[in-house]
Amino acid sequence: MDPMLSNLLYDHPELYEEVYPDTETDIPGMCRRLFAEHGAPAPGTLLDIGCGTGRHLEYFTGAGYACVGVDCQDAMVGYARGRRPHLDFRVGDMRTLRLGRTFAAVTCLGWALSNIHSNADLHRAMETYAAHSGPGTLLFLHVPNAIATPEGHAFQQRFSIDTPAFRATAEADYRLDRRNQLLVRTRDWLIPGRAPMRDHVRFRLLFPKELEGYLTAHGFTVLAMYDNTAAAASELAGAALYVLARFGGAAPAAHP
Known part of the structure; x- marks a missing residue:
C-alpha cells in the first residue's frame, strides 16, 4: 500500500513472531473479553483484517469463533497458510475487500489500519x-x-531476533511527518555476517476524536476506548489505542 514501505519482517514472516511475542492474555484476550461483554461471544463469526501470520486468528479459532483472516502481504498469507493450514486465510486489501458476507465481530490489530495514510483511503x-x-x-x-x-x-526502540537459524538486533528511530500526520520509523538491522539492513515504515496517526469521527461516518458507535489491554480507564496517554465500536446497520455515507 505504501510505496516507501520496506520491512524485513514482512519479507521474512517466519521472524515476525520472534520480534513481537504475544500471549492469549494480551490483545486477542482483550478482544474476547470485550466481545463477550458486549454481545458477540463465541461461538460466532469473526473477520480479522490485517491478520499477518495468523497468530491471533489461531487464538480466536481456539476460543470458538469461525474465522476468516485477510492480509495484503502475499508473503504473510503464504506463511500463515503453511504454518496454520487448518485456518481460512485470504489475500486482500482492506480498502477494497468484499467477501460478500457479514460477521459477528471484525478485528483490525497490529496497527494494520495505520498503514492506510490518506483520508480518502481511511x-x-x-x-x-x-x-x-x-x-x-x-x-x-x-x-x-x-x-x-x-x-x-x-514506541519500541530496540528489536532482537535470536533463533537457531537467525540472529539480528535493530535500533529504531522515529520522526514525525507533521503535514501528513505520519509517524516515520527507520530501523537499522545488524545481522552477523551480512551488511547492515535498513527498513522503513510510515504509520498514520489518528487522534481519538478523529478516529471516532471516521467510525461514526460509517455507521459505527464507539463503545469504549482504552490505552491498555486491561481495559482500565485512563487519560489515554499510552502508546496505543484499543477501540471497540458497534455497527448500527445504517448505510455508510458517501465520501470521496
Whole structure:
C-alpha cells in the first residue's frame, strides 16, 4: 500500500513472531473479553483484517469463533497458510475487500489500519468494515495513539531476533511527518555476517476524536476506548489505542 514501505519482517514472516511475542492474555484476550461483554461471544463469526501470520486468528479459532483472516502481504498469507493450514486465510486489501458476507465481530490489530495514510483511503477502509458488518457487529481496532508522545518515544526502540537459524538486533528511530500526520520509523538491522539492513515504515496517526469521527461516518458507535489491554480507564496517554465500536446497520455515507 505504501510505496516507501520496506520491512524485513514482512519479507521474512517466519521472524515476525520472534520480534513481537504475544500471549492469549494480551490483545486477542482483550478482544474476547470485550466481545463477550458486549454481545458477540463465541461461538460466532469473526473477520480479522490485517491478520499477518495468523497468530491471533489461531487464538480466536481456539476460543470458538469461525474465522476468516485477510492480509495484503502475499508473503504473510503464504506463511500463515503453511504454518496454520487448518485456518481460512485470504489475500486482500482492506480498502477494497468484499467477501460478500457479514460477521459477528471484525478485528483490525497490529496497527494494520495505520498503514492506510490518506483520508480518502481511511474512508474506504471504514467502508470495508461496514460492508462486513450487520446490525450489532462489534469492531475492534488497535492503532498508535497520536496524543501519547508525538515524537515516538513511547514506541519500541530496540528489536532482537535470536533463533537457531537467525540472529539480528535493530535500533529504531522515529520522526514525525507533521503535514501528513505520519509517524516515520527507520530501523537499522545488524545481522552477523551480512551488511547492515535498513527498513522503513510510515504509520498514520489518528487522534481519538478523529478516529471516532471516521467510525461514526460509517455507521459505527464507539463503545469504549482504552490505552491498555486491561481495559482500565485512563487519560489515554499510552502508546496505543484499543477501540471497540458497534455497527448500527445504517448505510455508510458517501465520501470521496
